[in-house]
Amino acid sequence: MRADERAWGRAGGPWAALAPWLLPLGLLLAWEAAARSGLLSSRVLPAPSDVAAAFRATLADGSLIRHVAVSAERALTGFAVGGGLGFLLGLLNGAFKPAETLLDSSLQMLRNVPHLAVIPMVILWFGIGEEAKIFLVAVGVLFPIYLNTFHGIRSVDRGLVEMARVYGLGPAALYWRVILPGALPSILLGLRYALGIMWLTLIVAETISASSGIGYMTMNAREFLQTDLVLLGIVVYALLGKLADLLTRWLERRALAWNPAFQAGMETAS
């Protein structure tokens, strides 16, 4: 079936490569036309060219880079703290039964609390400083990473573990060569999911209270009715999300090259 698809694509030639872009391009042109003719008020939606102009202007005065850098730092710090903790907890509970009985049910209970619901508490605890945003991101990414690491380790083929025992692998070799690689597909899935939550949480947190970052930029622009800047902020969030997704996909292809599913993926990509 895959071969058929490729054959079809080849038969279509350059036309087939362009086809998926026609609709978005057409919409963009229609949108631009509607905005210029006054059919679409810039209060509602600014013209794409205005957004591009806002992009150039904020790039030139350095404010865009500054905001993106601040947001990225928050996101990555929160991710490192929450993801790291979730990963360690997943490893611990996956490997040691006593740790699981002690911790897992509590974690499962906490997991059911939507992390954005605790924003009022977080503002009480941390005020509106950096800690509040980092804390929210950390809590948001902790659970998907924990659950997928734990589940990944638990679902490693027991036959392989038994085989490793017959061949005399020590605990360290067992962990590095059998259990961790076996859990990796699940861990990477958790990583991708967590990255999505990371941006989402940051958007909400920055929109509520911040004095810098992309969320601040858009909320500030809203007060002055600068819809072009608001839209630019949205586009930047989307691009950052896409970047994170591409990064995990690349990581998956590198780390899971042994998996036939990803081998096929590499063939079509190249």
Place this chain on the structure above:
Amino acid sequence: MSLHERAFPRLSLGGGLSSTGRPAASALMPKAGGVPLRLEGVVKEFSGRRVLDGIDLAVPAGQSVAVVGRSGGGKSTLMRLIAGLDRPTAGRILAGGEPVAGARPDVRLLFQDARLLPWQRVAANVGIARGRGWRERALAALADVGLADRAEDWPSVLSGGQRQRVALARALVSDPGLLLLDEPFGALDALTRQEMHRLLIRIREEHGFTSLLITHDVAEAVALADRVLVLRDGRIALDLAVDLPYPRPPGNRCAAELESLILGEV
């Protein structure tokens, strides 16, 4: 260097030899020969249910034994006990005169599924126990089973028979004295199975290890073993010597008689 050489001229000479005169010809370890196996009154119960009910067995070094029996009759359980993956409820198991306690390098187990690590290349799978010079030994073992050219492939691209051969190579790397085979050919088609039989017979003759083969297939037992055991109700119901020369082509009349004799006991 010079100081050391002046003080210990002989030592430095020896050091020079060892760094250049490594044994290069055979990467496989010297042949260890077979390990004898002894079971004395072995009993195994799972939550009160008796699966093995007093097994007494003496297998001399180098003998090849096949165990047949009904599904759920405790054959795999027996194998796991001998491999040290589980402990008997009562009785003793001695391999090479020593009680079995946990995994040991001279006892290897082939499973029904090959159990290769999908994330390691074939050569790394064969050399899973690592240790000095593991790569050369792994490549030599692969050549032994006729898969020298697949060393850098992922296991997922191999056929079922090839995977089983890789698993066999992995068992051979440490030159085992006792090889346990738990229905390793059960999932293969008839032709590949024949091929694996020939391979196993050749390798067994070269290495001289003791072997214990579990199989559902009475014909396979008669084709491959010096001695066939029937396990029934947790005991050895039949212990039969098969005194025919290898290889034993299918359709042999003596073999057919033995087969019907065994089938009557299973």
